[in-house]
Amino acid sequence: MKKHKSRLKEQFQRMNEGVSAQGSSTLVNEIYTDLYITEGGSEDINNEHEVRQIETASRRSETQETQIKCNDIFKVSPEQNKPIRSVLTKGVAGIGKTVSVQKFILDWTEEKTNQDLHLIFPLPFRELNLIKQKNISLMDLLHQFFTDTKQLRSTDLDDYKVVFIFDGLDECRLPLDFSKNQSLSDVTEPASVDVLLTNLIKGNLLPSALIWITSRPAAANQIPPECVDLITDVRGFNDPQKDEYFRKRINDESLANRIITHMKSSRSLYIMCHIPVFCWISATVLQRMLSEAESQAQIPKTLTQMFTHFLMFQTKLKSQKYDGKREVDRQQARKSLESLGKLAFQQLEKGNLIFYEEDLRECDIDVREASVYSGVCTQIFREEFGLNLGKVFSFVHLSVQEFLAALFKFLISIQDKENKSNKENKSSVSDLLKSEVDKALQSENGHLDLYLRFLLGLSLESSQTILRDLMTQTGRSSDSKQEIVEYIKKKIRENLSPEKSINLFHCLNELNDHSLVQEVQTYVKRGVEFSLTGVRLSSAQWSALAFVLLNSEEKLDEFNLRKYDPSDECLLRLLPVIKASRTADLFDCSIGSEGCVALTSALRSNPSHLTQLDLRNNNPEDSGVKLLYDLLKDPHCQLHTLQ
Structure with a gap:
């Protein structure tokens, strides 16, 4: 047990903000900012785009809600009349679910809290997906994941107080069939991984074990309500926590204050700071831009401007760090970003946030050179190893994936543009933007809403100026801009649902039309x-x-x-x-x-x-x-x- 605790401490004491490469991590306890987690979330599924959910949640008053710290997740509140065995924690991508899990485990290993727990077994779904065996017992599964528990016997699991943490239900590619899966109660009996999981969660296997599952909202209904004792929502940072994050992240107090002031001046940017990853992206961009060397550049006021600057900073960093060049190799950078963009676009259409080697091959990304690709923008794309079973790839946040997908679509349209006459240029760009507006409006769950905002923002000359190192030419966009603005206004007048209208106003905002x-x-x-x-x-x-x-x-x-x-x-x-x-x-x-x-x-x-x-x-x-x-x-x- 001591060995297991020590190994988990080593594994979880560092946080890689947006990147998995060693050498760029930070101690969790230096950067960790408490997240706003509420008790008693709804079982209903919200199918709105996650950014819309954040914008809605930002209006919520905190006074009438029960706040809970991640370390108290299994502690019974006065309102609860029975012990809590299983907890389902919901939250949008990048809001801090995994970091909450990390802090819970780290504080336990450092013997700060929850010392009544004997063993914690973190089993992320992205790694469980990689297990190749058709049948494996729970004991063998634990021995495979946690090599220091080889001496653990099946009888020990009944005697000890054990927690299983299943992080990232939305990343699960296993068929979790709670109604049809066979019943299993013996931890030494082999079965498929999904059968092990459903029986653990239902309480057939190790009924005394505690279960913690995290998920994005849209996937949370895979767990039957009767299997969950407590639902919690991770809301990310509230306003004071946003400011606290920037002050912890940026040592220069004066610079931190300037960044906070700028973020507050743009309501859409400040709302997005509910997501810790977006705080990190903003800090990365503004820390550099507000320094004297970069003071001539226009400070980003929209999401598209922020992400475009972030992309270019990382691309330049890659040129200097990996290629030893001061200037970006335009052709190479564009080719790399097109490959990543193609991956982002295809997986966005499928609704996938994580990818495996076969997904990369489909987009002509050489898996053997994946480390180069994950280094293309150092902190935009990352790879992780799951117990040497294989590699898992992801973008650091859904919004980064959506931005790259929009960039891919835009770069492809620019290629078409370069092959056409001026008259065709204008119509091809306008037609593309109009068709993407229509496609986003037809989406029932609004999963293309943010992608559309980015695509429209990228069509502006101001965005193209930032991207000039990636494009062989940029065209005048004022005519096509006015045409798409009028098209969006026409759609708003067609009495769309209020939610779809709200997103179109955000689109007008990205187009700088008020x-x-x-x-x-x-x-x-x-x-x-x-x-x-x-x-x-x-x-x-x-x-x-x-x-x-x-x-x-x-x-x-x-x-x-x-x-x-x-x-x-x-x-x-x-x-x-x-x-x-x-x-x-x-x-x-x-x-x-x-x-x-x-x-x-x-x-x-x-x-x-x-x-x-x-x-x-x-x-x-x-x-x-x-x-x-x-x-x-x-x-x-x-x-x-x-x-």
């Missing part, structure tokens, strides 16, 4: 003191108003529909704002059955922050009332008060 938002800014300022009732806003303007309210720094604790326009139409357009509010006052607002259907849908969504709803003096008809009453029977409904 005209629709500016049309409603005066109403927002006036709306604090005056009612907007009677002001005739178009559906596009109502959507713009929703975007402005969601991206303001004001807390949306109370929403009063009469302040805007007491109607079903206004309710539908401002539904995302209502979802982000704590209380909604819809008293005497002519709400009919259509409004009730929308409200019920919003209240069923995850997350919905609404706890109080006033619907007095409306006429929702019996069907609308029944929907609301059925909703109140749902145990996960957050609504406390319905009038």
Whole structure:
């Protein structure tokens, strides 16, 4: 047990921020910043793009939620009336689930907490995927993963208090069939890996063992609710924790303050800082740009600008570090990025965050030179070894994968452009952007939303200027920009769902067009003191108003529909704002059955922050009332008060 503890300490005491290569890691205890983790998350699945989930969560008030530290994950709270055996922790990509696991294990090895636990077995799904044996017993599996436990006997597992940690359920490529898999209770009996896992999680195998599973939200429903005693959500950094991270990461206090000030000046960037990996990307870019040598460059204000600078810094670093060249070899860098971009694009379409050797070969990436590819942008692409069973590859974050996928699509379109006349140039770029807008709007779960933002941002001359080392030519884009701006505005006017409209406003933001938002800014300022009732806003303007309210720094604790326009139409357009509010006052607002259907849908969504709803003096008809009453029977409904 001492040997096992010592080995885990060696393995988990260092953190590789965005990179797995040795020599560039940091001690966890030097950089670790507490994450905001809440107890009692919903079992419902949120199919929105994860960046939209972060933007929604950023509006959530922290005062009414139970916060939990990662070390207390198995400790029974006063509300719990039974011991906690299994915990499911959800959180979007890069939000800090794996780091929470790492801190939990490290503190245990350093004997700071949880000393009632005898053994911890971290078994990441990305490594379990690599096990080649068709049948293996749980004991043999543990001996294979943890060579220092060879002396461990099957009877010991019953006597000791043991924790199994299964990190990254969303990366699992095993068929976890909880209903059809055979039942297994003997730790020495061989079975397929997925049978071992389902029986461990169900409690047939080692019922006394504690289980901790982490997952991105969209994959969490693979675990049956009856197998989970506690659901927790990792929200990443709250606002004070973001500032704390930058101050820990950057030794120069004055520089750290300048970076924090800049990040706060752009609401979209500051919201993204809920994700620790994005804080790291921003710190990498701004630390360099705000130094004297780089002071002439334009400081990034949009996501596309931030990621484009990050990509170019890493590409230049690779040229200096690996090739010994001061200037980037344009042809070589472009070829490498196209290969990585192709991989990113193909795997994004399949919904994969991790890849294996065969995935690389499909994109003409020589697996034998994978270390070169993972060094192409040093900290954009990484490889890991799973118990010498094989290599696992991934981008450091889903957003980096989405950016490279957009870059690939853009570079391919530039190639087509170079082979065409000027007249064809303009139409080919515009047609590409329009078709990608349509494709993203047709996606049910919005998985192309951020990819689309990046693609549109890359079409601007300002982005192409940063990318000039990768491109043989750049063209004037003002005509095609205006054309795509008008196309997006046309789509917003077509009464899309409020969520899809919100993403299109983010797209306009990346294109540096704020005209629709500016049309409603005066109403927002006036709306604090005056009612907007009677002001005739178009559906596009109502959507713009929703975007402005969601991206303001004001807390949306109370929403009063009469302040805007007491109607079903206004309710539908401002539904995302209502979802982000704590209380909604819809008293005497002519709400009919259509409004009730929308409200019920919003209240069923995850997350919905609404706890109080006033619907007095409306006429929702019996069907609308029944929907609301059925909703109140749902145990996960957050609504406390319905009038």
